[in-house]
Amino acid sequence: METQFEEAILLVGAATSPLELRLAVTSALHTALPDLVCSLVLLLDVETQQLAYFETNDSPLYMPTSGVVWDSVRRRSADTLAEAIPSSDPIRTLYPALPPSLGDGQVVVVLPVLPVKGHQIVAVMLAVCSKLQPPHEGKLQWLKKNVLVASQRVMKNAVAEKERRRAEGMLRVCGDLIDLDSSILLLKIHKHLKSILDAKASMVLIVDEVTNELICQTFDDVALDTPFTLPMAETLYGRCVESGQNILIDNVAEDMRYNPAVDTVNNYEPSSMICMPVQVQREGHSAPKTIAVAVVFDKTVEKGGKFTSRDVENMGFVLRFSSTLLANTLAYQREMLLRKHNVALLEMARNLFSSVSDQDKLLRAVMNEAKKLTNAERCSVFLLDLQGHELVASVFDGAVPAQSPFRIAVGQGIAGFVAKTGEIVNIKNAYKHPKFFKEIDMSTGFHTRNILCFPIKNNTGDVVGVAELCNKVGGNFFTKYDQELAATFSVYCGISLYHAGTL
Numbered sequence: 001m002e003t004q005f006e007e008a009i010l011l012v013g014a015a016t017s018p019l020e021l022r023l024a025v026t027s028a029l030h031t032a033l034p035d036l037v038c039s040l041v042l043l044l045d046v047e048t049q050q051l052a053y054f055e056t057n058d059s060p061l062y063m064p065t066s067g068v069v070w071d072s073v074r075r076r077s078a079d080t081l082a083e084a085i086p087s088s089d090p091i092r093t094l095y096p097a098l099p100p101s102l103g104d105g106q107v108v109v110v111l112p113v114l115p116v117k118g119h120q121i122v123a124v125m126l127a128v129c130s131k132l133q134p135p136h137e138g139k140l141q142w143l144k145k146n147v148l149v150a151s152q153r154v155m156k157n158a159v160a161e162k163e164r165r166r167a168e169g170m171l172r173v174c175g176d177l178i179d180l181d182s183s184i185l186l187l188k189i190h191k192h193l194k195s196i197l198d199a200k201a202s203m204v205l206i207v208d209e210v211t212n213e214l215i216c217q218t219f220d221d222v223a224l225d226t227p228f229t230l231p232m233a234e235t236l237y238g239r240c241v242e243s244g245q246n247i248l249i250d251n252v253a254e255d256m257r258y259n260p261a262v263d264t265v266n267n268y269e270p271s272s273m274i275c276m277p278v279q280v281q282r283e284g285h286s287a288p289k290t291i292a293v294a295v296v297f298d299k300t301v302e303k304g305g306k307f308t309s310r311d312v313e314n315m316g317f318v319l320r321f322s323s324t325l326l327a328n329t330l331a332y333q334r335e336m337l338l339r340k341h342n343v344a345l346l347e348m349a350r351n352l353f354s355s356v357s358d359q360d361k362l363l364r365a366v367m368n369e370a371k372k373l374t375n376a377e378r379c380s381v382f383l384l385d386l387q388g389h390e391l392v393a394s395v396f397d398g399a400v401p402a403q404s405p406f407r408i409a410v411g412q413g414i415a416g417f418v419a420k421t422g423e424i425v426n427i428k429n430a431y432k433h434p435k436f437f438k439e440i441d442m443s444t445g446f447h448t449r450n451i452l453c454f455p456i457k458n459n460t461g462d463v464v465g466v467a468e469l470c471n472k473v474g475g476n477f478f479t480k481y482d483q484e485l486a487a488t489f490s491v492y493c494g495i496s497l498y499h500a501g502t503l
C-alpha cells in the first residue's frame with residue numbers, strides 16, 4: 001500500500017488539468033484511507049471562483065452552498081463526522097453515491113485544502129471510511145500538501161488555457177468586426193458585448209473632442225436615423241470618459257450617480273449597467289486616449305440578473321481588441337469627411353467666381369455656400385461702409401428687415417464687434433451673450449440660438465465685410481471645425497468680392 005500511495009502522490013504532482021488532478025487525488029485517497037467506501041474531490045474553478053466537481057475539464061458541477069459539508073468548508077476546518085450526511089443535504093444532488101447511513105466504526109471525513117496563511121480554499125476532499133488512525137492522518141496531511149501545490153499549478157494552467165481560448169475567439173470576432181462604416185461596426189460591437197455579458201441592451205457613445213459631447217449613432221440593435229448628442233459634463237457617461245474609470249451600478253433606481261433626466265437614452269430604463277471607457281494607446285503618450293464609452297444594460301435573469309466583477313473583466317477584454325478597430329474606422333470617416341469638405345470648397349469657389357459680375361448675385365452665393373458648408377439655418381452678409389463707419393446689408397436670407405438696406409455701426413452687436421476686431425466669434429447661446437444685438441431678431445421675427453460670425457478681408461488683410469451664420473442645423477452649436485471652414489471660406493469671399501469690384 002505504501003508503494004501504491006507513493007505512486008498516487010506522483011500522479012497528483014504530474015496532473016496538469018482539473019480532471020487529471022481529481023482522478024489522481026481520488027486514487028490517492030483509495031490508497032491512503034482504511035476501508036474507503038466512497039470519496040468526492042472538489043476543486044476550485046478559476047472561471048467562477050467556486051468549488052466544483054469536474055466530470056470533464058469543461059463541465060464543472062458546482063458545490064451547493066448549504067448543508068453539513070458546506071458548513072465545514074466555510075469554517076475552513078478539517079472535520080470527522082460520526083453520523084451520515086442527512087438525506088436532505090444538497091451535497092447528495094452533486095454526489096448521490098454517498099451512503100444513507102454509516103456502518104460500525106465508519107466516519108465522514110471533510111478536509112478543505114488551503115494555504116497555511118491563506119483563506120482561499122483550492123480543494124475539498126470528502127471520504128466515507130473507517131475511523132482514522134495516526135498513520136492514515138499522516139498520509140492525509142501529506143496528500144493535502146501535494147494537492148495544494150498541484151492545484152495551484154493546475155489553476156495557473158487553466159487560466160493560461162482560458163486566456164488562449166478567449167484570445168483565439170476574440171481574433172475570430174475581430175475578423176467579423178472590421179468595417180469602415182462606424183454605425184455597422186458599432187452594431188457588431190453591441191451584439192458581441194451582449195453575447196459575452198448576457199446583457200439585454202448595449203450602446204457605444206463616440207467622444208466628439210471638438211464639441212466636448214458624446215454622439216449616439218446606434219442603440220442596441222438599431223442604427224438611429226438621426227444621431228443625437230449628450231453633454232459630456234452632465235451625464236454619467238461623460239463622467240466615465242473624463243475619469244477613465246469603469247462604473248458598475250447594481251441598482252439604477254437607488255444609485256444617485258444615474259440621473260434619469262439626462263442619462264436615459266432612447267427611452268430605455270435600465271435596472272443595472274456597466275459603463276466603460278473605450279481607450280487606445282497614442283504614440284508618444286503614456287496615457288491612453290478615450291475615444292468612446294461602452295455601456296451594457298441589465299444582465300439576463302437566467303444568468304443571475306446582476307453584473308459581476310468577472311463581467312467587468314470580460315467587457316474590458318472585448319474592448320481592448322475592438323478599440324483599435326473603432327479608432328481606425330473613425331479616423332477613416334474623418335478623412336472621408338475632410339475630402340468631402342475639400343470638394344465642397346472647390347465647388348464653392350467655382351460658384352463664387354461665376355457670380356463676380358453681379359454683386360447681389362455674388363452676395364447671395366456667399367450666403368448659400370456658407371450655409372451649406374457649416375449646416376447653418378441662415379446667413380447674413382454685411383459690407384463695410386468706410387465713410388459711414390457702418391456695416392450695410394442689402395441682400396437678405398429670409399425675412400427682410402423693416403429698414404433696408406440694414407445698417408449696423410462698427411462695434412455694435414456681434415457683427416460690429418467682428419468688423420472692429422477682425423476675429424472669428426463662435427457663440428453657443430446668443431441671448432446670453434452681452435454683445436448680441438437683439439433688434440435684428442425683433443426686426444425680422446427670426447429667433448437666433450447660436451452664431452458663427454467671421455470677417456471678410458481684402459488682399460491687404462483689412463476687414464471689408466462680415467458674414468454671420470445663425471443656428472447650427474443638426475447640432476447644439478457651431479464647432480471648431482466649422483470655424484476652420486469659415487476661415488478658409490472667408491479667403492474665397494474676399495477674392496470674389498475684389499474681382500467683382502465691390503472692394
